[in-house]
Amino acid sequence: MKFSIVLSTQPTAFSALAYKGQLSENISKIKMYGYDGIELAVRDPKLLDLTQLNSVLKKNNLPVPALGTGQAYGEEGLSLTHTDKEIREKAIDRIKSQMKFAENFNAVVIIGLMRGKRELDLSHEIVESWLIEALSECASSNEKINIAIEPINRYETNLINTVNSGLLFLEKVNKKNVGLLLDTFHMNIEEPSIVESIHNAKEKLFHFHVADSNRWYPGAGHIDFNTILGTLREIKYTGFVSAEILPLPDSDTSAKRTIDFLHSCLQINK
Numbered sequence: 001m002k003f004s005i006v007l008s009t010q011p012t013a014f015s016a017l018a019y020k021g022q023l024s025e026n027i028s029k030i031k032m033y034g035y036d037g038i039e040l041a042v043r044d045p046k047l048l049d050l051t052q053l054n055s056v057l058k059k060n061n062l063p064v065p066a067l068g069t070g071q072a073y074g075e076e077g078l079s080l081t082h083t084d085k086e087i088r089e090k091a092i093d094r095i096k097s098q099m100k101f102a103e104n105f106n107a108v109v110i111i112g113l114m115r116g117k118r119e120l121d122l123s124h125e126i127v128e129s130w131l132i133e134a135l136s137e138c139a140s141s142n143e144k145i146n147i148a149i150e151p152i153n154r155y156e157t158n159l160i161n162t163v164n165s166g167l168l169f170l171e172k173v174n175k176k177n178v179g180l181l182l183d184t185f186h187m188n189i190e191e192p193s194i195v196e197s198i199h200n201a202k203e204k205l206f207h208f209h210v211a212d213s214n215r216w217y218p219g220a221g222h223i224d225f226n227t228i229l230g231t232l233r234e235i236k237y238t239g240f241v242s243a244e245i246l247p248l249p250d251s252d253t254s255a256k257r258t259i260d261f262l263h264s265c266l267q268i269n270k
């Protein structure tokens with residue numbers, strides 16, 4: 001099983017990230033702690049120096065399994081379901097440019113907060129049709145790159161909270177390169193059974209986030225990671241398990257405890 005951790009390529013208000021900025025220093029640390037890859041949270045690929053980024057990644061021999069995109073929602077208000085068509089189009093363009101950027105790493109592009117929220121005076125059907133259109137357009141524009149929609153808990157969005165609603169949504173989009181990202185923090189809030197939901201998502205599972213019940217590092221709360229990693233093994237998941245955690249008690253401690261704890265779960269699951 002391969003483990004990664006999320007690093008934001010720029011400072012951000014989003015809190016559940018162990019590392020933000022200082023790419024060279026943080027990427028070296030992530031390698032030193034024993035991670036196999038690094039998930040990048042990118043607000044806008046245009047703002048990045050790809051040559052410099054590639055050279056740090058190459059020096060540390062770390063792949064990039066996934067690109068997070070949610071900061072464009074949090075910090076610029078771009079949403080695939082905004083009531084303003086122009087903003088929806090800008091959001092689509094941003095995802096397309098993330099997909100182009102993802103080609104450099106063969107990374108999965110994550111649709112988390114960028115799906116937006118349904119304003120309560122709009123019907124679910126209309127908002128869902130905007131999201132289906134947007135993702136179909138993105139997926140068709142670049143079939144080499146996978147897109148993963150993340151079911152997110154009800155306190156952050158009212159669109160696609162559960163694995164089941166994610167799977168139903170995928171049927172409507174009906175594109176091979178659109179699948180799911182499951183996140184233990186959200187599943188702990190929304191799923192009746194995390195294990196069953198992982199089994200149900202099996203065929204469409206493109207990426208996996210871990211954080212404990214309190215969004216601290218795995219081992220700091222009450223989620224049963226032994227069973228979860230065992231289930232991922234059972235379904236023969238070959239992707240990355242990526243830590244999206246609060247930098248608590250501090251970034252380095254949270255990163256070290258995550259990888260040590262996940263490795264210890266693997267020993268138990270042998």
Ligand code: LER
Pocket residue numbers: 068070112113150152156183209244
């Ligand atoms: C993003 O991966 C995520 O899990 C969301 O909670 C963003 O807020």
Ligand code: MN
Pocket residue numbers: 112150183209244
């Ligand atoms: Mn997540």
